[in-house]
Amino acid sequence: MKILLSLATALMSVGLASTPLSVRAAEVSVTTPDEVFARVAHDPERLRIFMRNFPKGADLHNHLSGAIYAxxxxxxxxxxxxxxxxxxxxxxxxxxxxxxxxxxxxxxxxxxxxxxxxxxxxxSMRDFVPTGNDRSGHDHFFATFGRFDALERDHQGDMLAEALDRAASDHITYVELMVSPGLGKMIAAGAHLPLSGDDFTKAHAALLPQIPALVQQARADTDQMEKQAQAVLKCNTAEAHPGCGVAVRYLFQTLRILPPGMVYAQLDAGYATVKADPRFVGVNIVAPEDDPISMRDYDLHMKMFRFLNGVYPGVNLSLHAGELTLGLVPTDGLRHHIRAAIEVAGAKRIGHGVDVASEDNTSDLLAEMARQHVMVEINLTSNDEILGVRGAAHPFSLYRRAGVPMAFSTDDEGVSRGDLTQEYLRAVQTYDLSYSELRQFSRTGLEYAFVPGESLWQDHQIGQTVEACHGIKPAIIPAEGPCASFLKSSEKARLQWSLEMRMLAFENSVTHEVLFQ
Structure with missing residues (x-):
């Protein structure tokens, strides 16, 4: 990602430095960002402008196929x-x-x-109204993907370009997109694996000779996707789109609504792809969690992850878990999915986590998540549209009270007709967040991103910089010294430093902006 080199450049990046002088007063009283936010928080139009320009650290739960507008x-x-x-x-x-x-x-x-x-x-979910043949937001949402499936193969690069340009307009520093390159051959490779129960050793041995070719196909498909996207975005030219400046990595997503052998083959090859290609930073498993096969084989899938963690150590997991509600599945199905994703599969992040209050020993689980820094990817819009869970019924406040780290994400912004600004707006208007909390959520996204390198923050204590950078104000990139060396050694820290620069520029701008007085 192109790192901002000065405070002036950073001001341009948040979109306020270019505001016409005609809408600015000669002198504006200087206030704090918290005071400005308190002033606009209950004014929907000014709040939207404020939040649009607010620097957002990361979107960590974003399915590329669902990110595209109809x-x-x-x-x-x-x-x-x-x-x-x-x-x-x-x-x-x-x-x-x-x-x-x-x-x-x-x-x-x-x-x-x-x-x-x-x-x-x-x-998409635009203007969805249940009918006799289209009875629920859940069913309509998941049905959309089959309706545009014919376009995905030839337009992965176009899709990536659209997602990155939208992220840039949303002032997002980094995105982790869920993609499935080469998935068809992986599924086919699993059709006849010798898989018996949860003994995966024979299945891995049988698949091993095919792994290099499967990984090569995944990498080739990713190469093609990125080449096409860079052409659309005109990267490295004078006409480069803003999306060229957004840092991006991928989570390899696998389908869980298939026979066990096919699921295993996807996971094994997905892990191998992450180990072979630095563009991939983790693995996830997708498709409706309430699907009969997903429910039947959930524990088996978690054991697959546990086995593969030993075969391919160091692969990060962000797992969809707890995207369920009472009535959608039997009550027994709500009791352990989040816990199993963490304790059996070893997930570092949980996607959705909506049914946490129905899990066995919820208090202990929440304490464990807080203690182990297991972050929850909060998807407010899709949880409303798919599950009908919103407002006080959403576990956002429960996680917040328990000290579980959270970050907002879009899930499927094209299908949902939204973006990350919408998620932040929804959180502010629903849960009465302060500006300091918003800044914390933005930083949390990058803190728990799987981008490689050490964090700028000590032991997940966001705001407390590592010793090398202690006391240095992030107005510019340091040219020399311990902090410069540290930033050079860590991609994650560089992105975090960039976010701090953009945040500082944004705060300097909004506190002087006539529109927010």
């Missing part, structure tokens, strides 16, 4: 000459010189307002 999907379908099914509102994986009955050429969708609206609503 309008982009339809544009790509039109350029590819594909057909659209009006019956099930999906993009079809075939060219469309002569549409069959019930179909339309994707290039013609925009010529009909009603059809275009139908497709956007079907490919």
């Amino acid at each position: 309008e982009s999907m339809l544009d790509w379908a039109a350029k590819d000459g594909l057909c659209v099914s009006l019956k099930d509102s999906s993009v079809l994986a075939k060219s469309c010189p002569h549409p069959a009955p019930g179909q339309i050429a994707a290039r013609d969708v925009s010529s009909s307002e009603s059809i275009e609206n139908q497709m956007i609503d079907a490919l």
Whole structure:
């Protein structure tokens, strides 16, 4: 990531230094950032402007396939000459010189307002209203992915470019995107593995000869994705998009709604990919947690992770766990998923964690998470849309009270029609957060990111810098000395220092901004 070199440059990065002079007073009374925030916190429009420009450390829970807006999907379908099914509102994986009955050429969708609206609503959560055939936000949300699946193979780079440009406009320093390159061959490799119960030794031995080729395919697909994205973003040119400046790494995501052998093969090859390619910093497991196969095999999957931790030591895990509610699954299904993800699989981060209050010995679990610094990726919008969990019913305040580290994330911002600013806004307006707390959440995202290197903060005590950088104000990058050497040695610390510079610039700007007086 391009590191800011001066406070003036940082002011430009937060978008306020370029505000026209006509909207600025000659002199503005200087206040603290906390006072400015308190002034705008209950003014929705000014709060949105404030939060849009607020520097956000990281988006750690972001599925690339779900990060794309429906309008982009339809544009790509039109350029590819594909057909659209009006019956099930999906993009079809075939060219469309002569549409069959019930179909339309994707290039013609925009010529009909009603059809275009139908497709956007079907490919996202926009204006979702339950019907007899589309009964829940949960079902509609997960159904969207199958409707645009035909576009994913050829547009991974376009998708990456869109996600990075949106992150830049959201003033995000770093993103960890969940992707699945080469997944089809990994699944196929697991079709006939000798897997008996939780004895994975034979399965690993049988798969081992295929691992190099599977990893090579994953790396080649990632190379192609990044090459395409860089071309779209015009990186390394005078016309480079802002997205070129966002740091990005990947979590290898695997599907858990398949037979055990196929799940195992994905995980084994996914671990191997992380070890072989530094662009990948961890592994996750995805698909609806309430799916019958997910529920039946949950404990088996956690044991797979435990086994592979021994085969490939040092691979980070961020696991979807506890994305469940009472009624969605039997009560017994709510009792241990988060705990198993931590204690059996060894997860360092938990995605969602919505059902924590239904886990056995919740108080002990929360204390363990706080003590072991297991961070929770909070996805307020998707938890509302998929599970109907919002406000006081969400465990956000429970985690907060227990001292469990948390950071806001988008989950599937394109499908949900949002961004990370929306998640911060929702948190402020729902949970009455202070500016100091917002700054802490922003820093927490980078603190628990899997980007390599030592942290700028001592022992997760965010705000207490390591000895090498103690007492140095992050207005510029130090050119020499112990702090300069430390930052040079750690990518994570450099990103954290960059965030501190941007935060300082932002705070200097908003405290002098007429709009916030």
